[in-house]
Amino acid sequence: xxxxxxxxxxxxxxxxxxxxxxxxxxxxxxxxxxxxxxxxxxxxxxxxxxxxxxxxxxxxxxxxxxxxxxxxxxxxxxxxxxxxxxxxxxxxxxxxxxxxxxxxxxxxxxxxxxxxxxxxxxxxxxxxxxxxxxxxxxxxxxxxxxxxxxxxxxxxxxxxxxxxxxxxxxxxxxxxxxxxxxxxxxx
Amino acid sequence: xxxxxxxxxxxxxxxxxxxxxxxxxxxxxxxxxxxxxxxxxxxxxxxxxxxxxxxxxxxxxxxxxxxxxxxxxxxxxxxxxxxxxxxxxxxxxxxxxxxxxxxxxxxxxxxxxxxxxxxxxxxxxxxxxxxxxxxxxxxxxxxxxxxxxxxxxxxxxxxxxxxxxxxxxxxxxxxxxxxxxxxxxxxxxxxxxxxxxxxxxxxxxxxxxxxxxxxxxxxxxxxxxxxxxxxxxxxxxxxxxxxxxxxxxxxxxxxxxxxxxxxxxxxxxxxxxxxxxxxxxxxxxxxxxxxxxxxxxxxxxxxxxxxxxxxxxxxxxxxxxxxxxx
Numbered sequence: 001x002x003x004x005x006x007x008x009x010x011x012x013x014x015x016x017x018x019x020x021x022x023x024x025x026x027x028x029x030x031x032x033x034x035x036x037x038x039x040x041x042x043x044x045x046x047x048x049x050x051x052x053x054x055x056x057x058x059x060x061x062x063x064x065x066x067x068x069x070x071x072x073x074x075x076x077x078x079x080x081x082x083x084x085x086x087x088x089x090x091x092x093x094x095x096x097x098x099x100x101x102x103x104x105x106x107x108x109x110x111x112x113x114x115x116x117x118x119x120x121x122x123x124x125x126x127x128x129x130x131x132x133x134x135x136x137x138x139x140x141x142x143x144x145x146x147x148x149x150x151x152x153x154x155x156x157x158x159x160x161x162x163x164x165x166x167x168x169x170x171x172x173x174x175x176x177x178x179x180x181x182x183x184x185x186x187x
Numbered sequence: 188x189x190x191x192x193x194x195x196x197x198x199x200x201x202x203x204x205x206x207x208x209x210x211x212x213x214x215x216x217x218x219x220x221x222x223x224x225x226x227x228x229x230x231x232x233x234x235x236x237x238x239x240x241x242x243x244x245x246x247x248x249x250x251x252x253x254x255x256x257x258x259x260x261x262x263x264x265x266x267x268x269x270x271x272x273x274x275x276x277x278x279x280x281x282x283x284x285x286x287x288x289x290x291x292x293x294x295x296x297x298x299x300x301x302x303x304x305x306x307x308x309x310x311x312x313x314x315x316x317x318x319x320x321x322x323x324x325x326x327x328x329x330x331x332x333x334x335x336x337x338x339x340x341x342x343x344x345x346x347x348x349x350x351x352x353x354x355x356x357x358x359x360x361x362x363x364x365x366x367x368x369x370x371x372x373x374x375x376x377x378x379x380x381x382x383x384x385x386x387x388x389x390x391x392x393x394x395x396x397x398x399x400x401x402x403x404x405x406x407x408x409x410x411x412x413x414x415x416x417x418x419x420x421x422x423x424x425x426x427x428x429x430x431x432x433x434x435x436x437x438x439x440x441x442x443x444x445x446x447x448x449x450x451x452x453x454x455x456x457x458x459x460x461x462x463x464x465x466x467x468x469x470x471x472x473x474x475x476x477x478x479x480x481x482x483x484x485x486x487x488x489x490x491x492x493x494x495x496x497x498x499x500x501x502x503x504x505x506x507x508x509x510x511x512x513x
Binding site for chain 1: 188204207208210211212214215218219220222223224225253345504505506508509
């Protein structure tokens, strides 16, 4: 981290790996096992994070089915800024075959900021079923909430200013040449 | 994209974007709560100067699933029968706060004129203008073909186009806006389109289209198409004599039980999946398509109707999101 650089790495690939391992253990601890647990990633970067979390959960508890109990939840059509931002193409929503009724759903996203994405995700969830509990796991919590929403599992709290941008890069989405990292970009 | 008037100026990526969005809309149509809050507080006007059931109902269902308010307007029983012009009708609807106008009109270019005018700020969706274009029908046909093509090759539907798919369009091309919209869209998506029609039912200039033209249906079926699309014989648009009798039309150009036996032997590409039979509806059973062909397991006609709602939801979402209110 040189002072002249505009981009500062705040989490390396191994930091992300360790954070996900810890979150997986936290989830098992709070849920007391993995029965009735559903992990849903919010596109785009929440989806590969949810999948990795699912693999770790399967490593902790062999009863966890990392195919059926992990999915994705698209929130495009529930956003509150559709009128002002350009039209977006929705991403797939994939739920377990058994649905989410009475399940404990853990939403997974990369960065928690205003909380508006999670608000949209909660609305989307209620149209899909009635989970018993909904929890939130994020890789980075950068503060500046605009809604009364908090995360249950946080990879790393990073104090930021509103002028900064936090970006998570994942090989699964940004190409194999990019290594996993979280960076703060000055504007 | 501000309006949807024609498929001829849709780029490959715009068309794929609409189809990919429609795939997700299709998921919504299958779940218990078939509603999205996306267009809450927006108003969609269905302005229909021609009779229509499926297109109007489909647009209405699509708008309602996106939580928009829908106003239906049909020329019959309205002030149009008192002599009101299109301009005055549209300005009235605009003053009531329409965000999108879905228009069907017997004159070619009516939707384009609306979009080019300053009569309204609303997004204009062409739901059929005379014998010119019917873009949402072509999009739903493309979605149906893509689903079948992807299933035959055992790949995901999202993100695949129609490269290499051979589509045969049969019948009254002259009066068919469905055929015109399909020719442009399916070609853009990479399909190879062929037309079969009596010479009297082909428009002047069809030889300049990016299609192969046949005059004999049996000959065309021998070219091994992956999908056959029957067109409706549009009796209401036929002033003159285009073919001697409807029995002769059926014998030479109809999908009869004998021809169904040929179609049953067709496969999609090298796969084992049977070729698809499409029809935009409403069908004249016994004229251009036999009852056995319409109800055959190869027929995807009811899927076309389902996909119609999904495609129209996608188009409404893409046209109305990101448009700041005026």
